[in-house]
Amino acid sequence: MQPELVLASGSPRRQELLSQLGLSFRIQTSQADETVEQNLSPATFVEQLALKKAKAVARSCQSALVIGADTVVVLDDEILGKPGDQTVVKRMLTRLQGREHQVYTGIALVQVHDEKVVRELTDHKRTTVWMRRLTPEKIEWYAGTGEPLDKAGAYGIQGFGACFVEKIEGCYFNVVGLSISLLDEMMEKIGFSLVEDFRSGTKVL
Numbered sequence: 001m002q003p004e005l006v007l008a009s010g011s012p013r014r015q016e017l018l019s020q021l022g023l024s025f026r027i028q029t030s031q032a033d034e035t036v037e038q039n040l041s042p043a044t045f046v047e048q049l050a051l052k053k054a055k056a057v058a059r060s061c062q063s064a065l066v067i068g069a070d071t072v073v074v075l076d077d078e079i080l081g082k083p084g085d086q087t088v089v090k091r092m093l094t095r096l097q098g099r100e101h102q103v104y105t106g107i108a109l110v111q112v113h114d115e116k117v118v119r120e121l122t123d124h125k126r127t128t129v130w131m132r133r134l135t136p137e138k139i140e141w142y143a144g145t146g147e148p149l150d151k152a153g154a155y156g157i158q159g160f161g162a163c164f165v166e167k168i169e170g171c172y173f174n175v176v177g178l179s180i181s182l183l184d185e186m187m188e189k190i191g192f193s194l195v196e197d198f199r200s201g202t203k204v205l
């Protein structure tokens with residue numbers, strides 16, 4: 001019997017991406033403690049956090065395939081997470097404008113059978129984003145929209161933030177918070193097909 005697909009994420013973007021693919025899944029937001037060791041590389045950082053989120057949800061599952069994810073922006077070797085308030089939004093965008101940065105998203109898959117973890121897999125992808133020059137007025141306006149508050153690096157490429165992105169190199173969905181191609185690749189590694197095994201029938205994309 002197929003395990004149930006569970007998305008351990010409160011991110012509306014991750015939920016939409018899986019829904020648009022026509023997948024059948026349940027959402028269970030992770031209450032994981034999101035602290036990790038200092039000085040980790042961005043790749044290890046996002047993989048460890050993704051695994052923490054997936055494991056926290058897996059603990060309450062009987063038979064499931066749990067997906068966890070974490071996204072950060074990296075500029076000058078510094079990890080930028082979600083800004084949380086307007087002052088940090090403006091500071092982040094002032095640093096990001098007119099330059100390139102990297103977006104890392106880690107994905108973790110945790111398979112549970114009979115309430116036991118039988119498999120864990122983590123991986124990540126990196127996308128480079130070039131942001132155009134922004135005036136202080138433009139930054140002020142964007143901060144006022146509220147859009148950047150809950151997004152790593154204080155912008156959403158899928159929203160008004162698209163106006164600032166000149167080009168990207170790598171997976172677009174990785175920037176939005178979940179690389180579908182990486183997820184499919186990881187599913188294959190543990191013997192599942194994302195679309196064939198978890199299809200609900202209503203595909204929007």
Ligand SMILES: Cc1cn([C@H]2C[C@H](O)[C@@H](COP(=O)(O)OP(=O)(O)OP(=O)(O)O)O2)c(=O)[nH]c1=O
Pocket residue numbers: 008009010011012013014029030053069070071072073082103150151152153155156157158161175176177
């Ligand atoms: C750079 C960028 C990030 N983001 C989002 C994706 C993630 O939701 C968020 C980074 O925060 P995360 O901590 O990765 O995720 P989250 O707190 O939203 O959800 P959860 O921990 O429950 O899974 O930033 C965009 O939506 N668009 C973008 O262009």
